[in-house]
Amino acid sequence: MHRPSLVLDLDRLDGNISVVKECLAPNLALRLVDKSLPSLPLLKHLANACGTDRIMTFHLPVTAAVLAAMPAATVLLGKPMPGAAARQALSTGVLSRIDNPLARITWLVDTDERLSAYGELAEQLGQDFAFCFEVDVGLHRGGYPDAPALSRALEQLKRYPRLKCRGIMAYEAQINRIPGLLGGPKKALAKTRTLLGGFLACLGQDQRSILNIGGSSTALLYDPDIEANDVSLGSAFLLPSDFDVPSLARLKPPLFIAAPVLKVVDPILPGLDKRTWIMQMLGLAPKRGCYLYGGKWMAEPVHPDGMKTDKMFGLSSNQQFMALPAGSTLKPDDFAFLRPTQSESVLQQFGSLVIYSKGTITAEWETLGPA
Incomplete structure (x- = not known):
């Protein structure tokens, strides 16, 4: 992948x-x-x-x-x-x-x-x-x-x-x-x-x-x-996250977006450059971050722990920035995982489902586009 x-x-x-x-x-x-x-x-x-x-x-x-x-x-x-x-x-x-x-x-x-x-x-x-x-x-x-x-x-x-x-x-x-x-x-x-x-x-x-x-x-x-x-x-x-309701509490989410990590960075805010530390000290900018392959999906980050979107950097469908905890050990070529908020639109954005079972990838299932 x-x-x-x-x-x-x-x-x-x-x-x-x-x-x-x-x-x-x-x-x-x-x-x-x-x-x-x-x-x-x-x-x-x-x-x-x-x-x-x-x-x-x-x-x-x-x-x-x-x-x-x-x-x-x-x-x-x-x-x-x-x-x-x-x-x-x-x-x-x-x-x-x-x-x-x-x-x-x-x-x-x-x-x-x-x-x-x-x-x-x-x-x-x-x-x-x-x-x-x-x-x-x-x-x-x-x-x-x-x-x-x-x-x-x-x-x-x-x-x-x-x-x-x-x-x-x-x-x-x-x-x-x-x-x-x-x-x-x-x-x-x-x-x-x-x-x-x-x-x-x-x-x-x-x-x-x-x-x-x-x-x-x-x-x-x-x-x-x-x-x-x-x-x-x-x-x-x-079980996309929009369906986290009490009647479905016994179900477990089986569907995730796996996105390669392209870059891991100490973030610098454009325009502030060397003064980025001021925003970080005020808690308004992250001290660590990464860029994903793709982004702007209808999905919420779930791995690694503490990864989240950031208002300062916004969203991108090309290379999405994600804020990381200061001590994160995430590396380029690792994978980040996001849980879809709904299934219908998200499945139609991908050409196939990668099927994972018993610890290994076993198949790919084609998805239907919105034609």
Whole structure:
């Protein structure tokens, strides 16, 4: 590894898989989130280990790649696609090269207008479209706002015989973010369950095959009494630091950026030169530092101990300066390690994942770019 690399500790990942399987409510089928796990070998490893062929997808080129590489996979859109995007992808774009894609895709409908657009598209193409309704259970990011609105949409659905409702998608990432002053996560979870129940009561028995909830920060909060049957989870397996929440406390971070150290220096502030010691004496500038190969990632330094970014020197995507403790023994050609704050964007910045297991590098797994 002579350049910045994204390293995945496979043993830690497998440990996280075991924890998730142990803690997930048994009535919830696991759905892997491809945007948070943008690597086909990674998705295949997780699908095999978790015994699932359900994927939540967010970007049609990635959707096509997943469907092509995983013949048993079925996908649920995690965000609504414009009707024009669906038409182009199916007619001449990325989905046109997939055999019978509509049999494996469940689209997402968030408004009556989207429902009409998909209904008209299905009639024009002469094919059935399966979909779920996006419903709002407290996040307020869109979707049907309440049960009466969903009931009206279900009446409207009768105009479009080629549209097939498979259920609902209810994302509730807000639960762990609600402050104690407003009732905290416990009250937010109870509110989500109540709202979910209201939406589910609107559905017919033939409209309940996908009752989706969850995200990485919330998926393990549910007990077997939850009325849902499908839960989405992605980032939790890689545990970037944005997902350090109590419900994931048993998981361990397996994903790190390894960056070669190019230079180790006694820092001199441009413009101050020999007077840099004044800023150091005041604690405003470090006495030791290093420059990394690359930088400005969405990541936090974790090794060596005490390494941190520095406001005086700022960030650089070419050679990032990192402040070091005065007694640091770090040397050029050593490696610094940083823990990503999220997985999706960081994985897309690297061409591959370097797989580390049992003390050695065992493989490289390609990652999916943002095309």
